[in-house]
Amino acid sequence: MTIYDDAIPAVSKLDPGLLNALRQAATAAADDGVEFYVNSGWRSPEYQEELLREAVFRYGSEEEAARWVATATTSPHVSGDAVDMGNSDATEWLSEHGAEYGLCQIYENEPWHYELRADAIDRGCPRMYADPTQDPRMQQ
Template structure:
């Protein structure tokens, strides 16, 4: 039996058509190159795509823009919040600071507040001297009421009648707009209690006197008090002859 000779393996061999056919080693090399190229491409693509996930978990995400936020109109003056220095009771029965309503924390140096600027100049000057001296002793004066418009005084009187049940009883606390020293700019109501306590001891030296025993906050100017002391107090406004007009 004749032995068949096996042709040696080589990288490529010519065919009858004249084309070169790659050998098994060459085919394996090409496949390896392709697989490596695909692996590199996949790695590069995977590195680029999830960059957003590299942000620290503690870092907040940026908020998305809201279409409604950019299109919302600015608030009109009628709907805007009131400023922080709005007077207490502002808008009550149509009254405002121009009627003598007092912002919280007002002092005798607040010329921009009508309740202060409407006071008699001599009364205001005495109040400012006393306030400055009291401050050296650590005592602060606040103006709770000063000049008032007739409309404001009338409102206070109506409220007093409703509270006390009669005009006679209300007159012990609130005068009419025709007789009130507040409407004339000749009276001021002060606080807190430390301020009125200081004035009860030192006020006469500035001509500042408590006029009614039932109103320790109500002070008026009595210039002669600096030499002779404050006059006797009335029990209440109803006992004051000025209120009988």
């Protein structure tokens, strides 16, 4: 899906500021021949819990799964505050230009995961966490 697919809740339920920043960045990226695709945006709490259960099965423990998937109560996807980009051209473009739009990679182990940090426009993106287990928001 693209960031213009307003009929899809994964896009339409994103935080309006995040969606606006993504669309502005996508317009600039298109000038460089880069298209933005969204693998995952907003998620329902039920879907987030399903992803977490699958991750526990895949990685063998809740502790290891937490490096990749947050709970429904802590996930920025459930609140519409995160987007997982769908191609390496887009993530490469965002790693270079995203801060100009307040779009920052948050986790070193997830180069596809971006969130809005409006102060990044003036200050640059904050230092990344190694993975979600290092993010204080995930400790709730």
